[in-house]
């Protein structure tokens with residue numbers, strides 16, 4: 254697997270157990286999640302009042318609920334499902350026992 258442009262940010266087993274983690278990649282504050290057998294990387298900054306607390310939110314069914322005021326986002330699309338706005342998503346791969354995040358944003362879908 255070509256890892257050019259990707260950064261090793263976590264141990265895959267550790268993330269699968271902790272399920273969420275805050276990492277910084279090239280100055281980007283990123284919330285990393287593991288749910289439903291998949292890893293997700295999104296901006297940690299909540300679009301509501303810009304608290305960078307999504308990494309401490311409630312994770313369920315590939316959705317993250319901000320611990321501050323309860324806005325909820327679908328990690329697969331980044332779109333708000335309670336509230337408004339959209340989270341930037343980052344490319345993420347799991348390989349060789351590690352989680353890798355791309356410095357560039359994943360393409361919008």
Ligand code: FES
Pocket residue numbers: 299300301302303304319320321322323324
């Ligand atoms: S800052 Fe996230 S819901 Fe208000």
